[in-house]
Amino acid sequence: MNFTFHRKRITGVLVVVPENERVFADEMKNFNFPEARSLKLKEVMGFDKRRVVEPGVCVSDLVVFGLQHLFETGALKREEIDALILVTQTPDHFVPPTSSIIQGRLRLKQDMLCLDISQACAGFVIGLMQAFLLLEQESIKKVVLVNADVLSRKASPKDRNIYPLIGDAASIVVVERDPEDSIIHANLKMDGARSGALTIPAGGLRQPSTLETSMLEDVGDNNLRAKDHLYMDGAAIFNFVQTEVPPLLEDLLTRSGVPRDSVDYYLCHQPNRFMLQKLADKMKVPYAKMPNNVVEHFGNNSGVSIPTVIAYDLGPRLLTEQLHVCLAGFGAGLTWSAMLLKLGRLTFNAIIEFK
Amino acid sequence: MKSVAEILKEIRPEFDFAASSDFIADGMLDSFDMVTLVAALDKNYSISILGTDIVPENFQNLQTIEALLRKTGAKL
Numbered sequence: 001m002n003f004t005f006h007r008k009r010i011t012g013v014l015v016v017v018p019e020n021e022r023v024f025a026d027e028m029k030n031f032n033f034p035e036a037r038s039l040k041l042k043e044v045m046g047f048d049k050r051r052v053v054e055p056g057v058c059v060s061d062l063v064v065f066g067l068q069h070l071f072e073t074g075a076l077k078r079e080e081i082d083a084l085i086l087v088t089q090t091p092d093h094f095v096p097p098t099s100s101i102i103q104g105r106l107r108l109k110q111d112m113l114c115l116d117i118s119q120a121c122a123g124f125v126i127g128l129m130q131a132f133l134l135l136e137q138e139s140i141k142k143v144v145l146v147n148a149d150v151l152s153r154k155a156s157p158k159d160r161n162i163y164p165l166i167g168d169a170a171s172i173v174v175v176e177r178d179p180e181d182s183i184i185h186a187n188l189k190m191d192g193a194r195s196g197a198l199t200i201p202a203g204g205l206r207q208p209s210t211l212e213t214s215m216l217e218d219v220g221d222n223n224l225r226a227k228d229h230l231y232m233d234g235a236a237i238f239n240f241v242q243t244e245v246p247p248l249l250e251d252l253l254t255r256s257g258v259p260r261d262s263v264d265y266y267l268c269h270q271p272n273r274f275m276l277q278k279l280a281d282k283m284k285v286p287y288a289k290m291p292n293n294v295v296e297h298f299g300n301n302s303g304v305s306i307p308t309v310i311a312y313d314l315g316p317r318l319l320t321e322q323l324h325v326c327l328a329g330f331g332a333g334l335t336w337s338a339m340l341l342k343l344g345r346l347t348f349n350a351i352i353e354f355k
Numbered sequence: 356m357k358s359v360a361e362i363l364k365e366i367r368p369e370f371d372f373a374a375s376s377d378f379i380a381d382g383m384l385d386s387f388d389m390v391t392l393v394a395a396l397d398k399n400y401s402i403s404i405l406g407t408d409i410v411p412e413n414f415q416n417l418q419t420i421e422a423l424l425r426k427t428g429a430k431l
Contacts, residue, residue, distance in 0.1 A: 037366075037387075037388075037391075040366070040391045041387055041390070041391060043394075044390055044391055044394040045390070160387075221385050221386075221387075234386055234387075235386045235410075235411075238406065238409065239406075239407065239409075239410065241406070242405070242406030242407045242409070243407055274390055274393075274394065275406070278403070278405075278406035278409075279406065281403040281405075281406075282405060282406055282407075
């Protein structure tokens with residue numbers, strides 16, 4: 001499905017990461033694998049450091065911390081927020097929406113829209129699309145798009161497929177109308193028939209959490225996981241990304257009439273170094289134009305990974321420059337999405353630590 | 356340049372790959388080993404195996420791996 005948006009822009013990016021850092025080399029002993037094999041994996045996949053929350057920390061805690069920082073530094077005024085979109089797979093509660101909890105904790109105005117969207121690694125692009133649509137309304141001048149997840153709380157410490165790569169984080173991205181006549185092209189596809197490849201089987205109403213669903217089971221490959229934990233069919237997801245994402249990006253570039261080489265950066269979701277290098281090879285894009293270093297510093301932080309690469313790799317540069325970037329997110333759903341836009345001359349673009 | 360057999364031995368030294376006709380079914384290579392193997396083959400032969408070719412059937416035995424390498428342009 002194709003989308004075109006006019007006169008919209010991102011004006012600020014803030015990423016909040018927990019100060020608690022885990023190091024892969026220290027965690028290797030938790031997995032039932034020889035250290036030599038884990039070290040080879042570290043080298044290829046880029047596993048190294050990641051940021052995870054302390055027990056009990058929820059999505060709204062990270063987001064409230066980040067928004068308070070923006071209020072205190074004067075980068076954002078609370079009365080300016082006309083809409084708050086939260087994209088998460090790990091809400092504080094089933095009811096109410098976590099965006100409403102954030103609104104209440106920060107005493108934001110009542111004359112605004114709070115909206116939760118259930119999306120994961122493709123959720124930044126989908127959240128931007130929703131923000132652009134809301135800005136078509138005269139009454140909405142400033143949208144705060146929040147992506148946030150604390151998936152480490154749903155990962156089995158004995159599952160080498162998931163645990164060493166998960167990071168927690170939140171991003172706060174301000175989206176406004178663009179006084180210039182800018183055009184943004186985007187596209188997305190979804191395939192719910194493959195939704196079982198990335199799922200948390202228990203804990204919803206289809207299979208409520210019980211003592212049984214909390215018990216670790218031998219799931220093969222020396223991994224232990226409970227039904228309450230996040231499950232990923234790594235091989236299926238890898239194949240999905242390599243098969244579906246390149247044609248999505250090619251279609252987007254063709255439709256927008258933008259030559260591949262004139263894109264300054266391809267800022268993709270950050271699952272691991274190997275997957276992104278293979279994607280870059282397939283797209284014939286130099287590795288320097290498709291950064292893959294978020295996972296080694298922060299872990300795979302789901303829908304926050306694209307804002308993280310924007311802030312970590314292009315931080316101060318985007319305060320003064322404007323770059324032509326192609327965003328690409330892919331993950332649970334299954335969902336894959338891309339967007340081509342001018343990004344830059346931001347009022348803020350930084351990473352802070354949650355304490 | 357190392358041979359495919361030597362690279363396999365480095366990744367899983369405990370197995371005799373010459374004695375197996377299906378590394379996957381015999382439990383000698385899991386999905387993470389395949390990733391490690393692809394990275395090593397890419398480096399050794401100065402190639403880039405396509406992501407869409409990283410599927411179990413291409414890593415069943417020495418013959419299928421060598422066929423994949425030839426398809427990718429490696430000089431064996």
